[in-house]
Amino acid sequence: MKSAVLVFPGINRERDMARALKLASGQESTMVWHAETSLPKGTDLVVVPGGFSYGDYLRCGAIAARSPVMDAVRKFAADGGLVMGVCNGFQILCESGLLPGILMRNAKLKFLCHDVHLRVERSDTAFTRGYNAGQVIRVPIAHGEGNYTADVETLKRLEGDGRVLYRYCSPTGEVGDMHNINGAAASIAGIVSEKGNVLGMMPHPENHVEDIMGCTDGRGLFAGLVEHLERAA
């Protein structure tokens, strides 16, 4: 799996991401600076990592979404390439129009930094192949703006097309207001694009991939991507 990790000023999770990608695929990722106008040849997966691009000025991800490299990412995604955005990366993908909706300020206005449980809604996608449908995984979050919102029509379409892949839930998999940590519509933690090749999620699977991290529940996502690409090859 040849992966490219985008780097914007203010991004700070690119190394964690590259480490997780290497662990899963055995291959080093390429760091791609925001001013680049093309992606490395043969890229299988583009990752937009977390952090605070441009200091979250204007709106989270708004300025990064309009940088030169994102035109190349839009083209890559239009051609069916796999793109994954985590945390600030999810915000950037929404602002760039690659995913619908927007991440608003957490409902209780607090920056949240702790582990959460996610229910994997289906296992037949590139981004969930490493899990079973209904499986509960534990991964960390660290965000102030993770409250997913979209208009009613978009939310209906996301649900109807099965494009919600991850939802905040209890340790046993119940979804409800009590477990919806940031107030997101329908407890949405992660969605995919219409064609299923662009994922955005607020939690950080890359931070639960090694025993030393205390949990390895994030591995499935990366292992699933590697498997997906191997099967496609």
Place this chain on the structure above:
Amino acid sequence: MKARVTVTLKNGILDPQGKAIEGALKSLGVNGIASVRQGKVFDIELNGADAAKAEEALKAAADKLLANTVIENYRVEVLS
């Protein structure tokens, strides 16, 4: 030429910051506040003196960057 772009949240979009400000005003004893919605103001200086062109540029700025029209409305005013 001076201009102002005002960006506000659309009706029906939950505004937790506005709610918090509303609560703070109440606790400060500022009476008579029914509700607060917060937004952003951009004061912009433009080159040239053509008001129609200025308005066009400001609309492009708002559509492309200043506002996210999924959740926000904007208003453009050419001031002088």
